[in-house]
Amino acid sequence: MESFRTFLQMGGYAAYVWPAYGIAAAVLAGLAIASYRGMRQAERQAERERPARPRRGGEERP
Template sequence: MGSISEFLAMGGYAAYVWPAFGVAAVVLVGFVISTLRTLRARERALAAREGADHAETGGERTA
């Protein structure tokens, strides 16, 4: 394996190789973040709703 700068140069194709890996990383990481955020928000909202219904109906199970 050559030097780090040689590796980063990608045989002159750095301007194409690194953006390609970058695009893939941004999309893949972006979906992880957005998926986890949405899931947490929805589970919180559901728990809050279930709690409120539970208190109102005096303990009758709804789901």
């Protein structure tokens, strides 16, 4: 247990290391969310711009 506590203290630099890890994780999560939202928006826009496919068999039926 002592070695784990020593690891968490990071040789006295824990006050700098752990917040840096937290900020990096938050930025990566934000980028992932922004990328996902952008992909969904592009898919919706592509779906709106895609022409409607004609029915099979030629003529439209009433």
